[in-house]
Amino acid sequence: MTEMLGLMINLKEDKTMDVKRINPSKAPEILFWVGCAGSFDQRAQKITKAFVEILNAVDLDYAILGKEEMCTGDPARRSGNEFLFQMMAYNNIQTLNMYNIKKIVTTCPHCFNTIKNEYPELGGEYEVIHHTTLLQELINEGKIKMSEGGAFKGKKITYHDSCYLGRANDIYEAPRKVLETLDADLVELKRCRANGLCCGAGGAQMFKEEEKGDKGVNIERTEEALATGATTIAANCPFCITMLGDGVKNSDKEDSVQVKDIAEIINESMEK
Amino acid sequence: MLTIIQQVVFVLLAGFSIWFFIKNMKRIRRNIFLGKKEELNDDKPTRWRNVLLLAMGQKKMFKKPLVAVMHFIIYAGFIIINIEILEIILDGITGQHRMFAPFLGGFYTFLINCFEILAALVLIVCVVFLIRRNILKIPRLVTGQLSMGWPKMDGNLILILEIILMGLFLKMNAADTVLQAMDAPHYTQAGPFVVSSLLTGFFESFSMNTLIFFERTFWWLHIIGIFFFMNYLYYSKHLHIILAFPNAFYSRLTSMGQMTNMTAIQNEIKYMMQPELAPTAEAAQTEPQRFGAKDATDLSWKSLLDAYACTECGRCTDACPANQTGKKLSPRKIMMDTRDRIQVIGENIDKNGEFVDDGKTLLNDYITVEELRACTTCNACVEECPVSIEPLSIINELRRYLVMEESNSPTEWNLMFGNIENNMAPWKFSPDDRDAWAND
Numbered sequence: 189m190t191e192m193l194g195l196m197i198n199l200k201e202d203k204t205m206d207v208k209r210i211n212p213s214k215a216p217e218i219l220f221w222v223g224c225a226g227s228f229d230q231r232a233q234k235i236t237k238a239f240v241e242i243l244n245a246v247d248l249d250y251a252i253l254g255k256e257e258m259c260t261g262d263p264a265r266r267s268g269n270e271f272l273f274q275m276m277a278y279n280n281i282q283t284l285n286m287y288n289i290k291k292i293v294t295t296c297p298h299c300f301n302t303i304k305n306e307y308p309e310l311g312g313e314y315e316v317i318h319h320t321t322l323l324q325e326l327i328n329e330g331k332i333k334m335s336e337g338g339a340f341k342g343k344k345i346t347y348h349d350s351c352y353l354g355r356a357n358d359i360y361e362a363p364r365k366v367l368e369t370l371d372a373d374l375v376e377l378k379r380c381r382a383n384g385l386c387c388g389a390g391g392a393q394m395f396k397e398e399e400k401g402d403k404g405v406n407i408e409r410t411e412e413a414l415a416t417g418a419t420t421i422a423a424n425c426p427f428c429i430t431m432l433g434d435g436v437k438n439s440d441k442e443d444s445v446q447v448k449d450i451a452e453i454i455n456e457s458m459e460k
Numbered sequence: 461m462l463t464i465i466q467q468v469v470f471v472l473l474a475g476f477s478i479w480f481f482i483k484n485m486k487r488i489r490r491n492i493f494l495g496k497k498e499e500l501n502d503d504k505p506t507r508w509r510n511v512l513l514l515a516m517g518q519k520k521m522f523k524k525p526l527v528a529v530m531h532f533i534i535y536a537g538f539i540i541i542n543i544e545i546l547e548i549i550l551d552g553i554t555g556q557h558r559m560f561a562p563f564l565g566g567f568y569t570f571l572i573n574c575f576e577i578l579a580a581l582v583l584i585v586c587v588v589f590l591i592r593r594n595i596l597k598i599p600r601l602v603t604g605q606l607s608m609g610w611p612k613m614d615g616n617l618i619l620i621l622e623i624i625l626m627g628l629f630l631k632m633n634a635a636d637t638v639l640q641a642m643d644a645p646h647y648t649q650a651g652p653f654v655v656s657s658l659l660t661g662f663f664e665s666f667s668m669n670t671l672i673f674f675e676r677t678f679w680w681l682h683i684i685g686i687f688f689f690m691n692y693l694y695y696s697k698h699l700h701i702i703l704a705f706p707n708a709f710y711s712r713l714t715s716m717g718q719m720t721n722m723t724a725i726q727n728e729i730k731y732m733m734q735p736e737l738a739p740t741a742e743a744a745q746t747e748p749q750r751f752g753a754k755d756a757t758d759l760s761w762k763s764l765l766d767a768y769a770c771t772e773c774g775r776c777t778d779a780c781p782a783n784q785t786g787k788k789l790s791p792r793k794i795m796m797d798t799r800d801r802i803q804v805i806g807e808n809i810d811k812n813g814e815f816v817d818d819g820k821t822l823l824n825d826y827i828t829v830e831e832l833r834a835c836t837t838c839n840a841c842v843e844e845c846p847v848s849i850e851p852l853s854i855i856n857e858l859r860r861y862l863v864m865e866e867s868n869s870p871t872e873w874n875l876m877f878g879n880i881e882n883n884m885a886p887w888k889f890s891p892d893d894r895d896a897w898a899n900d
Contacts, residue, residue: 227895
């Protein structure tokens with residue numbers, strides 16, 4: 189019996205991720221802000237794990253806040269609930285300042301935008317980067333190397349610009365540069381970069397039914413992505429990934445087309 | 461050239477036109493400042509750069525290069541031909557004819573030829589633009605608010621007016637050229653003019669007096685047309701020819717993703733969490749204020765300037781994901797509604813001395829909740845606008861009012877708010893499980 193229990197614990201430990209958690213006595217070089225989607229959404233958890241695996245592989249001095257992290261308040265603010273936003277911002281800034289955080293990386297462009305652009309005037313000033321930018325830096329520094337004959341070599345990939353990384357923060361190059369290292373066949377969507385079409389989730393739409401119309405925004409965007417003939421739709425936002433994933437299922441293409449975050453793609457392709 | 465009576469008529473006409481124009485511009489200025497204060501005056505170098513690039517250089521127009529070139533021709537034509545208007549006005553006041561010609565000599569001929577070429581190009585482009593609106597029916601120019609009524613007519617009227625003005629200018633010069641050839645008195649030798657000389661054939665068979673009558677008629681109609689055009693602006697979407705410049709200067713320089721902060725609420729939360737920081741009761745006495753915007757006057761003055769600067773081109777609506785998938789939201793309509801509403805409020809003030817409640821508000825009577833709810837805050841409309849208009853700011857402010865003052869939000873949003881407040885995440889998961897993904 190004890191043996192069995194031991195085995196079970198072992199099994200569990202084997203599966204448990206090696207994640208660095210915040211150490212009150214020493215601030216990490218960079219805090220990994222996981223975000224609510226990355227923490228709770230089953231699909232987005234895979235992105236979180238992939239990113240953690242990359243961070244572990246390159247041996248970066250990072251940490252997560254764990255249970256102390258809270259929603260940044262983005263969906264509250266964008267739906268009009270400034271009170272709730274200010275409350276969340278206040279609490280998060282208290283936590284981040286308490287741990288003396290200087291630099292933050294996040295896999296969610298909504299968290300990225302809020303912490304980077306909206307927290308400073310509330311007393312939270314940090315260097316904030318999106319994970320695609322960090323990945324590009326790590327590639328440039330030679331810390332991430334793609335393995336020979338990577339999974340995406342020669343495959344057709346298209347990249348969907350999220351509104352909050354693209355238009356809101358003018359980050360168009362880093363994700364593309366990262367994808368270029370895959371030696372894949374990158375094709376642009378018809379509406380890309382500053383002209384990129386929303387996936388339909390922004391402005392707290394993720395949390396409500398769409399208004400009446402002819403078509404879902406995510407369907408419109410997915411159709412455009414499928415029209416490129418790409419077998420992988422790369423994105424940088426957990427909400428875009430949900431929306432586009434639903435779109436692909438709606439077109440009955442989930443067996444031939446995958447929607448993946450850039451962190452997952454890199455995690456599958458890098459030398460470890 | 462002009463009799464004393466004609467000169468007096470001219471001066472009175474010019475004086476009245478300018479007075480009426482200024483009066484209306486002052487009204488617009490007053491209406492704009494009915495909006496809430498917002499400081500947008502920092503970093504002047506960047507602001508001037510925006511005026512240069514966005515307003516003068518029309519940088520964003522060049523996303524659609526062909527239309528941009530055509531639009532630039534009208535714009536350049538408009539500005540450059542205005543130099544000729546200066547001469548016409550001085551001629552009108554002093555009663556002379558082509559008073560610059562003797563001073564400038566050959567350069568004068570060169571200048572007039574430039575104006576003529578531009579006038580001809582403007583005329584051609586206006587015809588092409590009319591074709592785009594009425595025959596090709598480019599969707600963004602004929603759908604939604606532009607499918608009928610004043611907005612549809614307005615778009616066509618401006619083009620027709622410009623065609624008439626350019627036509628008069630060229631015909632005036634053509635009659636003038638024939639008169640110059642006849643050595644008619646007062647008609648200074650200033651030609652040859654390249655474009656109008658193609659039209660002289662129509663006039664050659666007339667007597668000198670008839671020609672002078674034609675030339676004078678065209679001259680008067682042309683300048684009356686200019687004065688009319690100037691005063692038509694106030695009633696038209698065409699104000700962007702003036703307001704694009706201040707709008708570029710005062711455009712927000714912060715990241716597009718940054719929403720304006722509500723300091724009042726920020727402080728309220730701060731004092732709630734740290735009561736020791738709260739000001740004493742007397743010091744805290746401030747005017748009760750409305751959160752977000754219900755009516756046009758609750759918006760920032762910049763949003764109202766935006767509304768007047770909008771020329772209803774529809775690039776925003778064309779790029780809006782909600783609109784493109786059949787939802788009711790149209791960013792152009794948001795701007796047009798805002799202008800209509802602030803105009804009504806302004807007229808109300810003009811009539812009553814102060815605003816008398818008319819039982820209407822921008823929210824609900826102009827912009828519906830369904831429109832606001834469809835916005836994904838993707839910023840495509842803001843990105844598209846060639847003159848730095850932000851429809852999203854208005855949408856955000858109206859949404860703030862709905863949620864904070866009326867508690868009007870869809871059930872799912874209320875659940876989301878509850879989850880954020882209680883579980884620190886928009887979904888119903890225990891905060892203790894936030895890092896459970898690491899243990900799976």
